[in-house]
Amino acid sequence: MIIVDNKAVEDVLQMIAPYKKVLVAGCYGCVTVCLAGGEKEVGLLASQIRMARQKEGNPIEVLEQTVERQCDKEYLVKFQDNARDVEAIVSLACGIGIQYLAEVYEPVPVFPGVNTQFLGANRDVGKWEEFCMACGECVLDKTGGICPIARCSKSLLNGPCGGSQFGKCEVSKDIDCAWQLIYDRLKSLGQLDKMAEYIPAKNWHRDKGPRKLVKEELTLERD
Amino acid sequence: MGKNENIRLGIYLCDCEGKLVQSIDLNKIKSAIQSSADFEYIRIADLLCGKMEKEKIAHEIEKYSLNRLLIAGCTDPFIERQFTVLAEENGINRYEVEFVDLIKSGKESTKWAVSIISEVLLQMQERSAIVYEDFNVLPEVLVIGCGKEGAAAALAVSEKQPVTVIDHDSPREGINLLNGKRNITVKTGVKVVGLEGFPGQFLVRFLDNGKHVKQSFGAIIVALEAQAVFDKVKYNGVQLGERVLRLSQFRQSDKDQYAGRKVAFVLGQADQDSLLSYAAALTEAIALREKGAEASILYDDMKVSADQLEQDYERARARGVNFLKYNGELQIVTTDVAATVRYREPFLPQSEPIRLVSDCLVLADDYQSNAATEELAAALEVRTGPGGFFQDDNVHFLPVMSNREGIYFVGGCHGPIHGIELNKEVEAVKAEVGRFASGKVRAPLLQPRVTAEQCAVCLTCYRCCPHHAIEIVHDQSLNNMYHSAAHMNALACRRCGTCAAECPGKAIQLPLFSDQEILQQVSKPPKLVAYACENSGALAAEYARSLDPRLQENLQIVSVPCSGKIDALYLLKALERGADGVLLLVCHKENCKYVWGNERADKRKEQVQRRLEEVGLEGDRVEIVHLAANQGNQFNASVRSMVERINQLGANPGKVIK
Numbered sequence: 001m002i003i004v005d006n007k008a009v010e011d012v013l014q015m016i017a018p019y020k021k022v023l024v025a026g027c028y029g030c031v032t033v034c035l036a037g038g039e040k041e042v043g044l045l046a047s048q049i050r051m052a053r054q055k056e057g058n059p060i061e062v063l064e065q066t067v068e069r070q071c072d073k074e075y076l077v078k079f080q081d082n083a084r085d086v087e088a089i090v091s092l093a094c095g096i097g098i099q100y101l102a103e104v105y106e107p108v109p110v111f112p113g114v115n116t117q118f119l120g121a122n123r124d125v126g127k128w129e130e131f132c133m134a135c136g137e138c139v140l141d142k143t144g145g146i147c148p149i150a151r152c153s154k155s156l157l158n159g160p161c162g163g164s165q166f167g168k169c170e171v172s173k174d175i176d177c178a179w180q181l182i183y184d185r186l187k188s189l190g191q192l193d194k195m196a197e198y199i200p201a202k203n204w205h206r207d208k209g210p211r212k213l214v215k216e217e218l219t220l221e222r223d
Numbered sequence: 224m225g226k227n228e229n230i231r232l233g234i235y236l237c238d239c240e241g242k243l244v245q246s247i248d249l250n251k252i253k254s255a256i257q258s259s260a261d262f263e264y265i266r267i268a269d270l271l272c273g274k275m276e277k278e279k280i281a282h283e284i285e286k287y288s289l290n291r292l293l294i295a296g297c298t299d300p301f302i303e304r305q306f307t308v309l310a311e312e313n314g315i316n317r318y319e320v321e322f323v324d325l326i327k328s329g330k331e332s333t334k335w336a337v338s339i340i341s342e343v344l345l346q347m348q349e350r351s352a353i354v355y356e357d358f359n360v361l362p363e364v365l366v367i368g369c370g371k372e373g374a375a376a377a378l379a380v381s382e383k384q385p386v387t388v389i390d391h392d393s394p395r396e397g398i399n400l401l402n403g404k405r406n407i408t409v410k411t412g413v414k415v416v417g418l419e420g421f422p423g424q425f426l427v428r429f430l431d432n433g434k435h436v437k438q439s440f441g442a443i444i445v446a447l448e449a450q451a452v453f454d455k456v457k458y459n460g461v462q463l464g465e466r467v468l469r470l471s472q473f474r475q476s477d478k479d480q481y482a483g484r485k486v487a488f489v490l491g492q493a494d495q496d497s498l499l500s501y502a503a504a505l506t507e508a509i510a511l512r513e514k515g516a517e518a519s520i521l522y523d524d525m526k527v528s529a530d531q532l533e534q535d536y537e538r539a540r541a542r543g544v545n546f547l548k549y550n551g552e553l554q555i556v557t558t559d560v561a562a563t564v565r566y567r568e569p570f571l572p573q574s575e576p577i578r579l580v581s582d583c584l585v586l587a588d589d590y591q592s593n594a595a596t597e598e599l600a601a602a603l604e605v606r607t608g609p610g611g612f613f614q615d616d617n618v619h620f621l622p623v624m625s626n627r628e629g630i631y632f633v634g635g636c637h638g639p640i641h642g643i644e645l646n647k648e649v650e651a652v653k654a655e656v657g658r659f660a661s662g663k664v665r666a667p668l669l670q671p672r673v674t675a676e677q678c679a680v681c682l683t684c685y686r687c688c689p690h691h692a693i694e695i696v697h698d699q700s701l702n703n704m705y706h707s708a709a710h711m712n713a714l715a716c717r718r719c720g721t722c723a724a725e726c727p728g729k730a731i732q733l734p735l736f737s738d739q740e741i742l743q744q745v746s747k748p749p750k751l752v753a754y755a756c757e758n759s760g761a762l763a764a765e766y767a768r769s770l771d772p773r774l775q776e777n778l779q780i781v782s783v784p785c786s787g788k789i790d791a792l793y794l795l796k797a798l799e800r801g802a803d804g805v806l807l808l809v810c811h812k813e814n815c816k817y818v819w820g821n822e823r824a825d826k827r828k829e830q831v832q833r834r835l836e837e838v839g840l841e842g843d844r845v846e847i848v849h850l851a852a853n854q855g856n857q858f859n860a861s862v863r864s865m866v867e868r869i870n871q872l873g874a875n876p877g878k879v880i881k
């Protein structure tokens with residue numbers, strides 16, 4: 001799940017300052033689940049924007065709409081009537097949805113209403129934790145199912161570092177040391193020998209540029 | 224509008240013993256309504272809340288098959304409650320009864336009355352009928368704990384339905400009472416490790432002598448007794464022995480051996496909070512007298528504030544038990560032949576300590592929650608309260624309710640004091656689980672509905688429901704990408720509306736309190752809007768109105784079933800649409816009928832204050848007030864201070880004038 005947090009309303013207000021009619025666009029995907037960009041949040045932000053602008057003596061009309069996912073163009077089509085009717089759009093989807101929305105509705109300007117944070121899990125209502133950094137080459141088999149890249153402050157593939165103390169990370173005592181967690185897990189799995197296994201460094205140079213995934217056997221095109 | 228065949232309305236116009244006649248002509252109202260509205264029955268009464276009317280109305284409900292009532296007269300919350308009870312007794316849901324107050328000050332006129340009655344009638348006719356459904360439920364009841372308390376519950380319930388009793392790692396003192404009894408199965412070496420499902424259809428997971436097994440039950444009664452613990456520090460380190468016994472030990476002993484001997488009980492040094500040791504000492508002392516022993520009870524403060532205790536106390540006195548009051552410290556000296564207590568008489572403070580010599584001294588224990596409590600609470604997903612006992616410290620749950628429908632507490636498991644009230648509790652729990660005895664339960668379908676298209680299956684509602692009434696269901700017909708949606712169980716849901724206010728997709732609507740129905744009431748709000756919990760704020764508002772009717776002229780009160788239903792959006796919307804301030808009127812802390820609705824409301828208030836400040840508006844335009852139903856004066860004081868605050872802040876600059 002992609003976890004996002006709401007942008008300061010002040011920033012959003014600044015982005016849309018020149019406009020008199022905007023759409024706040026929500027997404028029923030990840031951002032609804034992480035309580036930041038669903039229909040409810042769309043309503044709350046829209047209400048805030050209207051009141052803020054009213055107070056400035058510069059009233060604005062705000063439309064509200066939420067679709068299934070902003071990361072698929074078939075769903076983005078549903079915005080067409082409203083998108084054509086406004087001067088700008090504030091999207092509460094993650095960075096993916098915002099970009100796709102901007103691409104589909106060019107030249108209508110699309111602004112981010114959230115800061116996309118990380119890939120994580122929802123521990124309980126209102127509590128999220130980063131679990132994965134989409135490195136492209138998963139090592140969870142070697143680390144007892146705990147990601148050293150996302151959960152170790154230094155993303156060490158062969159930890160722990162010398163700063164691990166009493167199970168906590170030297171960066172902050174509120175952070176569990178991922179390598180302590182890995183050690184404890186491997187121990188309970190009876191796989192402590194994996195601690196000695198060397199994990200080679202990853203190639204972080206994105207020498208092929210931005211990542212793309214194309215599966216020829218699935219695409220609709222024919223050679 | 225066409226007549227809805229399913230709605231059968233009864234209209235009652237009450238003259239309130241002539242109070243209304245001067246200003247309002249009920250006969251004119253009656254004929255005006257008769258010519259314009261659809262209904263089954265209409266009647267003018269002299270005094271609707273009088274004794275004779277109860278039977279008459281019941282008869283009319285039956286005769287005309289009425290399923291909705293409109294009552295117009297001099298209403299107040301207490302009269303309303305009286306009629307809703309009457310309606311429910313006669314098969315009409317309380318939400319199908321509407322009241323119109325005909326003596327709001329200043330406005331009374333026949334024309335006004337006709338218009339307000341017609342308006343309410345229209346609403347009642349437009350509202351779709353409440354649908355009832357018969358649910359299949361299992362009559363089988365699980366009793367957890369086979370001490371004396373569990374046995375008492377099991378015996379009572381087994382009169383009507385089958386009962387399984389398990390020991391769950393606790394003492395088995397009640398087993399002899401249960402063996403061979405009809406409708407009762409006793410299993411030992413069995414504990415509960417998990418629970419799924421809903422009332423009427425619980426699936427319980429057991430560890431049965433080391434093996435995992437599961438079985439279904441309609442309802443569950445927890446009866447793990449409180450455990451007696453002895454703290455010798457409270458008795459200056461006295462050594463227990465043949466002559467000095469703990470009360471819990473003494474209760475197990477054979478009383479015959481004390482014939483002709485002297486036994487003294489010491490109360491008040493331990494067990495400060497409960498009455499359990501008082502009850503036990505009284506019972507044992509009476510038993511001793513019957514065996515021809517001499518019995519004394521040393522006490523510092525005789526606590527008899529429970530029906531059974533009061534009676535036992537009188538009986539003990541009548542049987543010649545000595546009651547000796549002491550003050551301050553005790554001194555206990557034991558020898559091979561006797562146990563002596565030295566104590567001071569409160570009325571003779573200057574004199575030497577008095578010596579009470581006996582053959583055996585019995586010392587009160589303390590009581591603590593059963594060691595299995597925490598684990599069992601987790602397995603059943605029910606809450607614990609003070610002292611680690613079961614049940615919240617919340618008057619709404621008394622006597623036997625938990626935060627989940629279908630799971631109940633009896634006796635010491637929810638506090639030692641409840642051991643004293645055992646008979647009452649057993650009766651209460653028998654009535655509760657008795658609803659399932661026939662295998663069918665009829666219930667109104669008033670639980671919230673989920674629009675699958677808007678449900679992201681995020682689990683927020685599931686996690687926020689204080690009553691574990693929500694499951695995620697999967698079905699091809701559910702029209703979203705997951706073919707799944709949250710679903711509220713009609714028998715488990717208590718209709719607090721917390722889920723609806725938390726849903727990030729606005730997918731949940733609570734019937735009769737939908738967002739539309741609530742926001743309609745603030746479409747053009749006055750200066751001040753108060754979202755008020757039905758259990759506190761809304762009742763206090765009624766009472767407050769009788770104290771100062773004018774104060775509410777610029778106030779819109781919007782009732783919600785629980786403050787947990789007050790959506791952050793409702794607060795912002797009221798301000799956006801023109802209010803200068805918003806109040807949340809919620810129950811006192813720890814006293815929410817629905818566990819944590821008021822805590823959720825508190826958080827939402829903070830959230831909305833932050834959101835207002837973010838856009839340069841004053842957070843102080845939103846305030847929360849904790850109050851009880853009877854605090855009309857407090858209500859008025861809060862409204863006055865809010866009005867004053869709003870006046871200081873000036874008009875809300877964020878209101879969007881249409």
Ligand code: SF4
Pocket residue numbers: 002027028029030031032068069070071072093094095096097098
């Ligand atoms: S747009 Fe972003 S938030 Fe919405 S479903 Fe796609 S990935 Fe999730």
Ligand code: SF4
Pocket residue numbers: 131132133134135136137138139140147148149150
């Ligand atoms: S190793 Fe960590 S960052 Fe890489 S894919 Fe696996 S979980 Fe994600």
Ligand code: SF4
Pocket residue numbers: 673677678679680681682683684685708709725726727728729730731
């Ligand atoms: S809170 Fe709303 S979106 Fe989330 S599971 Fe419940 S109904 Fe669905």
Ligand code: SF4
Pocket residue numbers: 670671687688689690691692693711712715716717718719720721722723733
């Ligand atoms: S209304 Fe209350 S009890 Fe019913 S499902 Fe929602 S949160 Fe649970």
